[in-house]
Amino acid sequence: MTSPGTTFELAQRPSDPAERRRALFPEATDAQWGDWRWQMRHAVHDAAGLSTRVPLTLDEQAGLDETAKLFRVGISPYYLTLIDPAHPLCPVRMQSIPVRAEARVRPGELADPLGEDPHRPVEAIVHKYPDRVLFLATDTCSVYCRHCTRRRITRGGEAELTRTAHEQGIAYIRAHPEVRDVLISGGDPLLLSDERLEQLLAPLRAIPHVELIRIGTRMPVTLPMRVTEALAKVLRRHAPLFVVTHFNHPKEITPEARAACERLVDAGVPVENQTVLMRRLNSDARIIKELNHACLRMRVRPYYLHQMDVAEGCEHLRTPLATGLQILEQLRGWTSGLAVPHLAVDLPGGGGKVTLQPDYVVERGEGETVLRSFRGERYTYPEPEVTDCACPYDSVWTSRSQR
Secondary structure, three states, X not given: OEOOOXXXXXXXXXXXXXXXXXXXXXXXXXHHHOOHHHHHHOOEOOHHHHHOOOOOOHHHHHHHHXXXXXXOOOEOHHHHOOOOOOOOOOHHHHHHOOOHHHHOOOOOOEOOXXXXXXXXXXXXXXXXXXXXXXXXXXXXXXXXXXXXXXXXXXXXXXXXXXXXHHHHHHHHHXXXXXOOEEEEXXXXXXXXXXXXXHHHHHHHHOOOOOOEEEEEOOHHHHOHHHOOHHHHHHHHOOOOEEEEEOOOOHHHOOHHHHHHXXXXXXXXXXXXXXXXXXXXXXXXXXXXXXXXXXXXXOXXXXXXXXXXXXXXXXXXXXXXXXXXXXXXXXXXXXXXXXXXXXXXXXXXXXXXXXXXXXXXXXEEEOOEEEEEOOOOOEEEEEOOOOOOOOOOOHHXXXXXXXX
């Protein structure tokens, strides 16, 4: 069986990353392989480098050519070994190598799909929500995901996210006491050195009204050797700090990725996962359930299942909204609640996130509501006669902060 545009047999069994490492990087010692800086220096960034390591389809060859001036290509050696060379629909491959459809902008797609740019008072800050900000730390990544929602930034040249920009961002947060939650993202902020991270985190933690810091990163997925004991100690020092990572398929949960996540958790840094729903990659409840179970086994909490944003060039990967709802329907009740994420839609153009879930209400009557179970059976919930839900003691409780 062959795929259109290829001359190779489609894989019947997953490729072995260890064998791929030996084949692609035979000169790399274990010490080099485990050095994240070595990994970054040997990342593959163009069609010439990829074509000697992966037998490219005609669609991929055209995609690399037609998107060359639109968005970066970059794949760490580690992540490259996860690519199945004998199947063009390998989930790691689909996230890493562009196809021709990525060069086409479809109706409804946006350069700034989340409507962030109108809310950037300074270069490094996006302030869309009342009590939290996005802090853009860098425009670079270890792997440039083909579904990237901030490709206008991570393609390079859009923003100068320098030390000065960081200082201006910190000053903005310091001057806005309503900000209690800072999400540091980019790009991937863990590409900064430990020293640079400390220089960013320390002044943020020193701001009295900043209660919570989050770091959005794919490093545990795409470059797990970056998560060293030293890094874990830096992050723990600025608790409460959460790492929000981004596994999209069980194939990405390798022994190295598991060790990286457990290293963070063991150090006292909670880790949560946000998965992007992608057509033909993970658009199936069985895959999402396996992924979330694997996350929980390494103490990573599944958080969001993201409907893909309407970023330019990504329609070929987007699913209908109904697909996410069907997946939740097949998870809720059939597996533990911790393995059932929120289905999140970031409203195009800047409306913010909303969450969707299947509707379990069958009908609302006088004094009762009829619901259906996950098996489809009907149950009646009797509503209380008294419906006043005011909380009188709250005025007493909140008065403690006024003394």
